[in-house]
Amino acid sequence: MSFLTLDRVSHHYFYKNGYTKALENISFTLKEGEFISLLGPSGCGKSTILSIISGLFKQTEGHVTLENKPITESKLAIGYMLQQDYLFPWKTILSNALLGPKITNNNEDSMRQTALQLLEEVGLSGVADKYPTELSGGMRQRVALVRTLINDPKILLLDEPFSALDYQTKLKLEDLVGKLLKTYHKSAILVTHDIGEAIAMSDRILVMGSNPGTIAKSFEVPIELRNQLPLEVRKHPKYQILFDKIWAELEEKEKQKGRSS
Amino acid sequence: MKNDETLFTAYQKNLKRERKIILSWQLLILISFISLWEVSSKMYWIDPLLFSSPTRITLSLFERFINGSMFTHLSVTLFETILGFIIGTIGGVIIASSLWSSNRFSRIMDPYLVVLNAMPKVALGPIIIVALGPGYLSIITMGFLVSVIITTLTVYSAFNEVDPNYEKVLKSFGATKWQCFKEAVFPATLPTIISMLKVNVGLSWVGVIVGEYLVSKQGLGYLIIYGFQVFDFTLVMSSLVIIAILAAMMYKIVERIERWLIKNTK
Ligand SMILES: Nc1ncnc2c1ncn2[C@@H]1O[C@H](COP(=O)(O)OP(=O)(O)OP(=O)(O)O)[C@@H](O)[C@H]1O
Ligand SMILES: [Mg+2]
Numbered sequence: 001m002s003f004l005t006l007d008r009v010s011h012h013y014f015y016k017n018g019y020t021k022a023l024e025n026i027s028f029t030l031k032e033g034e035f036i037s038l039l040g041p042s043g044c045g046k047s048t049i050l051s052i053i054s055g056l057f058k059q060t061e062g063h064v065t066l067e068n069k070p071i072t073e074s075k076l077a078i079g080y081m082l083q084q085d086y087l088f089p090w091k092t093i094l095s096n097a098l099l100g101p102k103i104t105n106n107n108e109d110s111m112r113q114t115a116l117q118l119l120e121e122v123g124l125s126g127v128a129d130k131y132p133t134e135l136s137g138g139m140r141q142r143v144a145l146v147r148t149l150i151n152d153p154k155i156l157l158l159d160e161p162f163s164a165l166d167y168q169t170k171l172k173l174e175d176l177v178g179k180l181l182k183t184y185h186k187s188a189i190l191v192t193h194d195i196g197e198a199i200a201m202s203d204r205i206l207v208m209g210s211n212p213g214t215i216a217k218s219f220e221v222p223i224e225l226r227n228q229l230p231l232e233v234r235k236h237p238k239y240q241i242l243f244d245k246i247w248a249e250l251e252e253k254e255k256q257k258g259r260s261s
Numbered sequence: 262m263k264n265d266e267t268l269f270t271a272y273q274k275n276l277k278r279e280r281k282i283i284l285s286w287q288l289l290i291l292i293s294f295i296s297l298w299e300v301s302s303k304m305y306w307i308d309p310l311l312f313s314s315p316t317r318i319t320l321s322l323f324e325r326f327i328n329g330s331m332f333t334h335l336s337v338t339l340f341e342t343i344l345g346f347i348i349g350t351i352g353g354v355i356i357a358s359s360l361w362s363s364n365r366f367s368r369i370m371d372p373y374l375v376v377l378n379a380m381p382k383v384a385l386g387p388i389i390i391v392a393l394g395p396g397y398l399s400i401i402t403m404g405f406l407v408s409v410i411i412t413t414l415t416v417y418s419a420f421n422e423v424d425p426n427y428e429k430v431l432k433s434f435g436a437t438k439w440q441c442f443k444e445a446v447f448p449a450t451l452p453t454i455i456s457m458l459k460v461n462v463g464l465s466w467v468g469v470i471v472g473e474y475l476v477s478k479q480g481l482g483y484l485i486i487y488g489f490q491v492f493d494f495t496l497v498m499s500s501l502v503i504i505a506i507l508a509a510m511m512y513k514i515v516e517r518i519e520r521w522l523i524k525n526t527k
Contacts, residue, residue, distance in 0.1 A: 084426070
C-alpha cells in the first residue's frame, strides 16, 4: 500500500525579476517502513522535495498525499533533520530534545522520561543538562536525531544529516539510525551525495537530474543488502556492482549537464 | 609540580602589579588635571569667572546639597532619564517585534523609519513641548524619542539576521509565528538587545538634558541654562560634574544588569 505519494509535483521559486523551476513532474511513492535515498547533483532540488513533504512550503503544481489525504491535512507527524544540527545554543540538551513536545503542547513533563531514554539509546547519557557548545559534532547530530524522533514521526526526512561529520562518526551514526528505524518501523527519505551511504541505508535509490529537477532513474537495492547494518553492507560483493551502476548514471548526468550549460 | 605553582604565583603577582600601575596612572591624571585647573584659576591664567575652579565647585555643591536644592534637581533629572531610557528600550523592542511579525507592515513603515532615524530628534523639541505641555511629560518624551528609533532599527535588523534554519526546525514541528519568535528569534537576538541598553543610557541623557534646556523649571539641564543666563559658571560646572557622575553610575549599573542577564538567560 502506498503511504506517501508525490503526484506530478513541480515547484517554482519566484523572485522579483525571474524564477527558477526547481522541480518538474516529480512522482514517486514511499511505502510504510520503506527507506528511500535521493541522489543527485547539487542544486537539483533534493532539499526542495523534503521541504515540500515536511510542509514548510507548498508545491506550485501537483499533489502530495499521505494516506490518501493532502499532506497539509494529515495529522501524522513528519520529522525533518537538517544537514547541520541547529541545536538551540541557549537551551540545554534536554530542552533541545524536548522542543517538539513543547511546540505541539504535548505535555513536556511526561515526555522528559522519553527524552532521557532516547538520549541514552543513542549513547548520550549524562549530558542532559549540558549546553550544545559543550558537545562534539557527532554528539550534537545525535541530539538532533533524538529531537526529531521524540514526536514519534511516521516519516523521517534526512537532509544530508551526516555530511558534516568525519568518516568514522558517520559510519557509526548510519548504523545507529539504520537500527533505530528498523526497530521502530519508520519510513524515511534520505538526501545524500554519498553513493555508498545511499546503498548502505536504503531499500530504493532515486537518482535525480537537474535543471529542472527530475527523477532520472530508480534503483532497487538487492534484498541481501537491505537487512544488513550499513557497515556490513559495504563489504558485500553486490554492493560494488550497484555502486558502479549508480556511478555510471551520475556520470551520465554530469555529462548532460556539461552539454546543456 | 612545585615549579608550576611558583610560575602561577609569579603570574598572579604580575597581574596585580599591572593593575596597580594602571590605577596609579589614572589617579595621577585626575589629580594633575584638578590641580592644574585650580592653579590656573588662582593665578588668573584662565578667567575664573568663566571656568570657575575645583574649590569653588566643591563649595557650591556642598552648599546646594546641604540646603537640599541640588538633590531635588538631581532626582528630577534622574527620574526623567531612567523613565525615558526604559520606555525607549522597551518601546523599541516592541515596535521591532511588530515590524517582524508582519512583512507587509515593515515594508509600509520603512520610509518613515528611515526619515525618523535620519532626523535629529532633539530638533522636534519645540513641537513636543507645544503638543504635550511644558513639563515632565515632554522631557521624558524627548528622552525616549532619542533612543526608540535607533533601538527599533537595530533590533529589527538583528531579528532578520537570525539564521532561518532555526525557524525551519520549529516549523517542521508545526510551530506558529509567535512560537518561532518566542523560541528562536527573540532569544537569539537577546545579546543585541542587551548591548542596546548601554547605548540607550547615553542617548536618554542627551534627550532629557536638551528637553530641560528648552522648557523646565527643575533639573540639571535647567541648572546649566540658568547658570549660563545669570553668568554663574560655577553652577554650570557643578551641574556638569553631577551629570558626569550620575551618567557613569547608570552606565555601570546597566553593565551589571547586562552581565546578570547574560548569565541568567543562557
Ligand atoms: N529559497 C530559495 N529561493 C530561490 N531559489 C531557491 C531557493 N531554494 C533553492 N532554490 C533553487 O532551487 C534549486 C534547487 O535547490 P535545492 O536546495 O532544492 O537543491 P539541492 O538538490 O538540495 O542542492 P544541494 O545538494 O546543494 O543541497 C536550486 O537551483 C536553487 O538555486
Ligand atoms: Mg540541499
